[in-house]
Amino acid sequence: MGSENKIIAKQVLVVGLGLIGGSFAKALKISGVCQTVLGSTRSAETLEKAIANGVIDAGDNDLAAIAAKLEEGDVVLIATPTLSVPDKLAVLKDALMRGVIVTDAASVKGDLAHKAQELFGRLPPHLVLGHPIAGSEQSGIDAVNEDLYKHHCVILTPTQETNPAALTKVQQLWESVGALVSQMGIDDHDRVLAATSHLPHVLAYALVDALAKRSEQKDIFKYAAGGFRDFTRIAGSDPQMWHDIVIANRDALLAALDTFDKSLAELRTAIDSENSQRLLEIFSDAKTARDKFAEQLANRQTEK
Amino acid sequence: MGSENKIIAKQVLVVGLGLIGGSFAKALKISGVCQTVLGSTRSAETLEKAIANGVIDAGDNDLAAIAAKLEEGDVVLIATPTLSVPDKLAVLKDALMRGVIVTDAASVKGDLAHKAQELFGRLPPHLVLGHPIAGSEQSGIDAVNEDLYKHHCVILTPTQETNPAALTKVQQLWESVGALVSQMGIDDHDRVLAATSHLPHVLAYALVDALAKRSEQKDIFKYAAGGFRDFTRIAGSDPQMWHDIVIANRDALLAALDTFDKSLAELRTAIDSENSQRLLEIFSDAKTARDKFAEQLANRQTEK
Numbered sequence: 001m002g003s004e005n006k007i008i009a010k011q012v013l014v015v016g017l018g019l020i021g022g023s024f025a026k027a028l029k030i031s032g033v034c035q036t037v038l039g040s041t042r043s044a045e046t047l048e049k050a051i052a053n054g055v056i057d058a059g060d061n062d063l064a065a066i067a068a069k070l071e072e073g074d075v076v077l078i079a080t081p082t083l084s085v086p087d088k089l090a091v092l093k094d095a096l097m098r099g100v101i102v103t104d105a106a107s108v109k110g111d112l113a114h115k116a117q118e119l120f121g122r123l124p125p126h127l128v129l130g131h132p133i134a135g136s137e138q139s140g141i142d143a144v145n146e147d148l149y150k151h152h153c154v155i156l157t158p159t160q161e162t163n164p165a166a167l168t169k170v171q172q173l174w175e176s177v178g179a180l181v182s183q184m185g186i187d188d189h190d191r192v193l194a195a196t197s198h199l200p201h202v203l204a205y206a207l208v209d210a211l212a213k214r215s216e217q218k219d220i221f222k223y224a225a226g227g228f229r230d231f232t233r234i235a236g237s238d239p240q241m242w243h244d245i246v247i248a249n250r251d252a253l254l255a256a257l258d259t260f261d262k263s264l265a266e267l268r269t270a271i272d273s274e275n276s277q278r279l280l281e282i283f284s285d286a287k288t289a290r291d292k293f294a295e296q297l298a299n300r301q302t303e304k
Numbered sequence: 305m306g307s308e309n310k311i312i313a314k315q316v317l318v319v320g321l322g323l324i325g326g327s328f329a330k331a332l333k334i335s336g337v338c339q340t341v342l343g344s345t346r347s348a349e350t351l352e353k354a355i356a357n358g359v360i361d362a363g364d365n366d367l368a369a370i371a372a373k374l375e376e377g378d379v380v381l382i383a384t385p386t387l388s389v390p391d392k393l394a395v396l397k398d399a400l401m402r403g404v405i406v407t408d409a410a411s412v413k414g415d416l417a418h419k420a421q422e423l424f425g426r427l428p429p430h431l432v433l434g435h436p437i438a439g440s441e442q443s444g445i446d447a448v449n450e451d452l453y454k455h456h457c458v459i460l461t462p463t464q465e466t467n468p469a470a471l472t473k474v475q476q477l478w479e480s481v482g483a484l485v486s487q488m489g490i491d492d493h494d495r496v497l498a499a500t501s502h503l504p505h506v507l508a509y510a511l512v513d514a515l516a517k518r519s520e521q522k523d524i525f526k527y528a529a530g531g532f533r534d535f536t537r538i539a540g541s542d543p544q545m546w547h548d549i550v551i552a553n554r555d556a557l558l559a560a561l562d563t564f565d566k567s568l569a570e571l572r573t574a575i576d577s578e579n580s581q582r583l584l585e586i587f588s589d590a591k592t593a594r595d596k597f598a599e600q601l602a603n604r605q606t607e608k
Binding site: 133134135152153155192193195196197199200201202203204205206207208209210211212213214220221222223224225226227228229230231232233234235236237238239240242243246247250253254256257259260262263264267268271272274276279280282283284285286287289290291292293294296297 | 437438439456457459496497499500501503504505506507508509510511512513514515516517518524525526527528529530531532533534535536537538539540541542543544546547550551554557558560561563564566567568570571572575576578580583584586587588589590591593594595596597598600601
């Protein structure tokens, strides 16, 4: 890389300084591709901590006030809970209209695109919707990690309305923090994420819920082992965040649940009828597919 | 502990030298609580490797031949695939009848107890059924790990027929390799394991199966991240082993599936109707239960 990093954007404003926004801000500051990294968050304490910890250069709890100082070509990343993004977009309307580029990190894109269309009458050219596929069960400013995006995928979902220069700039910012950026259609994104992320979270929540209800609960958890811990890790995620995601991606998630139900029903039938051949086929095929996926992921995240 | 370990059993024979049997044998050799650790396995190559790697002192591919040399008070651990255990028990009948203690490591106890009753007309007093809650997606002699059982639970499922001295000896052997031993009824064991282990495996297999079938499969796995990897890790387990387990524990597993289906249906309804309050309740309760479990597990496995 070298020390002469090209400036991609003079000012970048990160709205929401939790794990996702804070990690992006801190990594950007380290990368040196912006002159100033700004932050906005509702909590005065978080803002102070973000400045003290070197996550941002400066900030303001008042989003409208700090947005008023942005200029054409500056970039805003909205990294607040999924269902709160439209409210932030509304506050950023003036900035968007004078050529400030706005992107986001919400896990669902269709619902947000729909609400942006309602807000603005169309998808503004300088609004570049995106989604970093990263995170953990940790959250908040204390979980900030400048390496969070290294070797992780970021999906941008441009439309025909998207300004190409704005798209390029957002892509370059993500690449400057180590992410692997690709582009997908909005609906494709939501279907893929419903299947690989939202559905597994729902299954993990349902499993833990089912077990916690049982009378022998104490014993049940006492004898659960490492496989159960790994399987249910995602049920330790932030409830409000997952509430927002399942509401925002309801239709794609319900469709993914239907597909899963069919596979589970088939497996149940094979167990019920002790159909050894079918059980071995399903288990072997799943093991092959899963091992292949794990290998691909390991290749991508060589430093993880 | 000190160096003066008391001898618990003169000879211990481990049948099946995969991850479970091999790790027990090697840990026993290190613990010094047996004079001789013997092994039996069908593969001549595995037997050679087990001796060369210090997993066992000596062995024989012919189970009947090596069992004939065992004496009253010696112990046999059967660590072969779940559905093959009754065949091994049949070969060990003479040994059992002359006071050799036989235990096992199968993941399901009810089915085995039933088959043992068919074989012997009753549950022999020196047959101590057990189940170490340990393992990994690795398998085979090359995966052998002498620390596998440290801080892991082993459940023994004695009945009124079980000889107390035999039970004590099996418990002491497991404790000598670092395991935390407890006792449960056979049906309780199978219900708890169905819920915490067999059901999660079935869900992981069904999820990977559902995703692998979809036309956009390539993209689906490309964008899956660490949460998906952890959630599906158990779908990378040995298909034959899980085939045996779901067949052997069919009834308890189907009952656990029914309980899960109810929780999933309730969650689906809450998503479909965008019932925010109910969604937050379910997600929060699950997070609380899951975090508590993870903490208990971490306390138990302080060295992991």
